[in-house]
Amino acid sequence: MRNFLTKAGLLGSVSVALGSMWWSQQKTESDTCSSDAAAASPASLYELxxxxxxxxxxxRTPLKSMPDVLEARWDPTLLEAPPHTHINYTVxxxxxxxxxxxPVEDSYRRNTLSGGSFPGQLTTVGMQQLYELGQRLRNRYIEETPFLSPTFTSAEVYVRSTNIVRTIESAKCLIAGLFQQKQKDIVSILTTEAExxxxxxxxxxCKLLKVLSGPRWAELSTLPGIASDLQSILSALGIAAHQHVDFILIRDDMVARETHGLPIPPVLNSWRNKVEDRAVDMMCRLYEPSKSEKLQLSVGSLLHLLLDNIEKKLQDSSAEANRKLFLYSAHDTTLIPxxxxxxxxxxKWPPYAADITLELHxxxxxxxxxxxxxxIGQDQLIPGCSGVYCPLQEFKKLLSAYTLNPEVYVTRCNSTGGPTEP
Incomplete structure (x- = not known):
């Protein structure tokens, strides 16, 4: 059985991931969907x-290096923060x-990669990626549309992160890029305990999520196709079977090396696309069967939170009525479900610094x-929505199969029986 705190909780970013070609992205093409939507629903009709x-x-640095192969040296100098990413913040x-x-961060720091760095640490490259995401958001919400103040204020912006150094630092770097290091207040980055x-x-x-997914994790690398490909690549790399290496681990190390210009075992050059495809395949098959229930338990509470923020904004009845931006610093295993x-x-595996953005108009x-x-900056036509500008009731309806309010989430997580109606 895998260590669920480090693998299933976050493998690949604490990363686990998700299945099958049933789900296809319906991006709005510039010459079709978006032009039609723009004609029917010009942005000028809507107020953000x-x-x-x-x-x-x-x-970041990999969570674990591939054993028995050419190792990359992860020197601590790769983790130095650029001066333009510095802000005054607290956690x-x-x-x-x-x-x-x-505890997740503590588990990383019990190990050391070749070169001296800890696993799972945000690098200078990663800091710059988040700074640039902040710049993109600045261009959209400050320069093109004067929605946010050009200087950070806590009344306007809420920042939450998983309690892991790389996500906390990523949030800091995004804020630095978004507000160009200009701030009226100290940036508070909110976190919660692992439980x-x-x-x-x-x-x-969530006990039930572990019960539903544990056996699935154990069998993923034995599924037809995945198993034969894995055996072939492990043999080519010279990795012994007892090392318990899978495609997600190989991909994680491979992509980290590629991103930082570090050496990759030559045999991976011909296997790169297969590694990518099989890692995604594993993540997708993790959610089968009982996809709906697993998605509920994986991100149902988060989706409920996003919808709740929308409802509170529309009611304009909370003490935080001036809040305009919620930032959530998370993982690939968050984005995929x-x-x-x-x-x-x-x-496709969400790249570093990928973002899902929800705008309320x-x-x-x-x-x-x-x-x-x-x-990732591309407007989406959501299946079940009548346009890119999706009526809120339609949006809530299409997510209703997955959202869980906090009380129901806790009740479901503590049960080990079959699904109940939320």
Whole structure:
């Protein structure tokens, strides 16, 4: 059985991932969908009210190196922070108290990679990637559309991260790029304890998710096709079978090396596409069978939170009515099930610094609410929505099979029986 805290909780970013060609991304093509949507629903008819960005951390050191092969040297100089990413920030719990303990981060720091760095650490390259994501958001929400103030204020911006150094630092770098290091307030990056984390599929805190997925994890590398390909690549790499290496681990190490210009075993040059495809295949098959229930338990609470933020903004009744931007710093294993729930997963592993952005708009004449979703800066036509500007009720309906309010989530997680109606 895998270590679910480090593998299933976050393998590849604490990363696990997700299945089958059923889910195809329906991007709005510039010469078809988006032009039609723009003609039917010009942006001038809508007023932007709220933006929520769920993003993957930047490039990092691998979680584990491939054994028995040419090792890369992960020198600590690869982790130096560029001066333009510095901001004044603090890390707290969700109520503003001391930062909780971080068992996942502690587990990384019990090991050392060749060269001296710890596994899973944000690198200079990753910091720059998040800075550039912040610059893209600045261009969209400050320069093109004067939605946000050009200087960070805590009244406008909420920042939450998983309690892991690479995601915390990624959030910091994004803020630096978004506001060009200009801030009126100290940036508070909120975190929570591992047991109650909802920003990734929590196999440690949700017993039922572990029960449903544990046997599946154990058999993934034995499935037809995957097993034969794995045996071939392990033989080519000279990795012994007892090392328990799978395609996700190979991909993780391979992509980390490629991103930082570090040497890759030559045999991987001919295997690269197969490694990518099989890693994605494993992630997708993890959610079969019982896909709906596993997606619920993986990201249902997070999806509920995103919708709740929208409802509160529309009611304008909370003490935080001025809040315009919610930032959630997370992992590839967060994005994949969210993309699946939205039915826009493109069967590709989310790259470093990938983002899913939800915009809330109100029609200027009718006052009706609409949601617009983008993935890595590309507007999406969500299946079940009548347009890129998706009526809120349609959007809520298509997510209703997956969202779980906190109370139901806890109840379901603590059960080991069959599914119940939320």
């Amino acid at each position: 009210k709220l933006v929520q960005v769920l993003f993957r951390h930047g490039a 707290t719990d969700l109520k503003g108290g001391p930062r909780p303990t971080a 109650s984390e909802i920003l990734y599929p929590n196999y440690h805190g 969210c993309l699946m729930a939205l039915e826009i997963y493109d069967m 109100q029609h200027r004449q009718t006052g009706d609410a609409f949601v617009k979703v983008s993935y």
